[in-house]
Amino acid sequence: MPTSPVTPQITPAQDPFQEPRREDCPWCGSGSLRTRLRAPDPLRQRPGRFAVYTCGDCGHTFQNPRLTAEGFAFFHREFYEMRLAEFTARVLSADAVRRRHRAAALRLSGLREPESWLDVGTGHARFPEAAKEFFPYTSFDGLDPTARVEQALLEGRVEEAHRGFLTTPGMANRLRGRYDVVTMFHHLEHTPDPRAELRAALTVLRPGGHLVVEVPDPRCLFAALLGRWWLPYGQPRHLHLVPLANLRAELARLGCTVLVTDRKDPHVPYDLSAAVALAVARAHPAVRLAATPLIRAAAVLDHGLAPLFRRTRFSNAYRIVARRG
Numbered sequence: 012m013p014t015s016p017v018t019p020q021i022t023p024a025q026d027p028f029q030e031p032r033r034e035d036c037p038w039c040g041s042g043s044l045r046t047r048l049r050a051p052d053p054l055r056q057r058p059g060r061f062a063v064y065t066c067g068d069c070g071h072t073f074q075n076p077r078l079t080a081e082g083f084a085f086f087h088r089e090f091y092e093m094r095l096a097e098f099t100a101r102v103l104s105a106d107a108v109r110r111r112h113r114a115a116a117l118r119l120s121g122l123r124e125p126e127s128w129l130d131v132g133t134g135h136a137r138f139p140e141a142a143k144e145f146f147p148y149t150s151f152d153g154l155d156p157t158a159r160v161e162q163a164l165l166e167g168r169v170e171e172a173h174r175g176f177l178t179t180p181g182m183a184n185r186l187r188g189r190y191d192v193v194t195m196f197h198h199l200e201h202t203p204d205p206r207a208e209l210r211a212a213l214t215v216l217r218p219g220g221h222l223v224v225e226v227p228d229p230r231c232l233f234a235a236l237l238g239r240w241w242l243p244y245g246q247p248r249h250l251h252l253v254p255l256a257n258l259r260a261e262l263a264r265l266g267c268t269v270l271v272t273d274r275k276d277p278h279v280p281y282d283l284s285a286a287v288a289l290a291v292a293r294a295h296p297a298v299r300l301a302a303t304p305l306i307r308a309a310a311v312l313d314h315g316l317a318p319l320f321r322r323t324r325f326s327n328a329y330r331i332v333a334r335r336g
Contacts, residue, residue: 026082027079027081027082028078028079028081028082028085028086029076029077029078029079029082030076030077030078030079031076032062032075032076033064033073033075033076033077036066036068036069036071036073037071037073037204037251038066038069038071038073038206038251038253038257039066039068039069039071041066041067041068041069043066043067043068044064044065044066044067044075045064045065045067046062046063046064047063047064047065047072048062048063048238048239048244049061049062049063049239050063050239050244050246052086052246052247061074061246061247062074062075062076063075063244063246065229069254069257070229070230070254070256070257071229071251071252071253071254071257072229072251072252072253072254073250073251073252074246074247074249074250074251077203077250078247078250080203082247083201083203083248083250084156086247086248087156087157087201087248102242102281102284102285102288102306102310103279103281108137109137109141111279112137112138112140112141112142113141113144114276115138115141115196115225115276115277115330116138116141116142116144116145116146117145118273118276119142119145119192119194119223119332120145120146122192122221124146124148124149125146125149125190125191125192125220125221126148126149126150126191127149127150127152127189127190127191127192128142128146128149128150128151128152128190128191128192128193128194129151129152129153129154129186129189129190129192129193129194129215130151130152130153130154130169130194130196131154131155131177131193131194131195131198131212132154132155132156132195132196132197132198132201133153133154133155133159133160133163133169134155134157134159134160134163135159135160135162135163135168136151136153136159136160136163136168136169137168138194138196139151139153139163139168139169140168149192150170151168151169151170152169152170152171152172152173152190153168153169153171153172153173154172154173154174154175154176154177154182155172155173155174156174156175156176156201157174158174160172160173160174161174173186176202176208176211177208177211177212177214177215178202178203178204178207178208178211182211183211183214183215184214186214186215187214187215188214188215188216188217189215189217190215190216190217190220191216191217191220191221192216192220192221192222192223193212193215193216193220193221193222193223194222194223195208195212195222195223195224195225195226196223196225197225197226197227197328199224199226199251199253200226200227200243200245200249200250200251200252200253201248201249201250202250202251203250205251205253206261209222209224209261209262209265210265213265213266213267213335216335217335218335218336219334219335220334220335221270221332221333221334221335222262222267222331222332222333222334222335223330223331223332223333224258224330224331224333225277225328225329225330225331226252226253226258226328226329227243227245227249227252227327227328228252228254228255228274228326228327228328228329229252229253229254230254230255230324231243231324231325231326231327231328232323232324232325233282233325233327234327237282237286239289240285240286240289240290241282241286242281242282242285242286242289243327243328255272255274255329255331258331259272259331262331262333266335266336267333267334267335267336268333268334268336269331269332269333270332270333270334271330271331271332272329272330272331273329273330273331273332274321274326274328274329274330275321275322275326276321276330277326277328277329277330278317278320278321278325278326278327278328279327279328280310280313280314280316280317280320281310281313282313282320282325282327283309283310283312283313284306284307284309284310284312284313286309287302287305287306287309288302288306
């Protein structure tokens, strides 16, 4: 059986994967910070702990110290290439993921028929694949920091594949003004600078085009109740969790008109089942196997209570649709 590579113990001062710890909020500059949680990497069992801080003034929640570009590339690659499919299958079936993509596309079907659409953080481009049912005459492109987008191109789910972030040097200028719609489904939390990524998204949008952003909600009650076991904290890959009010204000500052704010449909019913799966992820394989019925029972609760959770502060995500001025 293959074994995982051993990562040596290193101090933060030596760590090439982490920046120095911040003393101020990266969103508003306030020095009123509090530690929200400290958590180890739950899936790869690597040494060290990652801290998440919250700003007492604006509520912005962020990793501190933040991963360097090298660190993020390493953990992102390791997570997606080694563990994502395995873990996701334990808490969300492939059918559930397809239904979510289709439901999101259906909600957006009221948009005027766009000529071109860029799905940012597209992964395997399952959203463009689902959206083509509702937008048969739209050209879908994908952008992602991993090789998954290139595979999606080979398999015909996107017409063009772009590797990286919108803030990757030269990317936004190369795609300037090409798209009628830009979607970011659970992408912004991975970006080193969410504000810069939003500005870049507006750069590639045509005037009057639509930007769709869906992100985890750091003010979800499950975040407080489950702590380190709340999946959207996503350490160490999630660098920023932006509260709804902050994102709305930033889009307005950038000259956008917010058309839709939705907390209901973006809710993913996995909080309890994912918490159980994370809690046993580091356990012996026999314990993980024995926990499978418990994960299934938690999943039943997640789905059974979802109609209530979607309408309350237990909703774990939100979506904004904005029009570029």
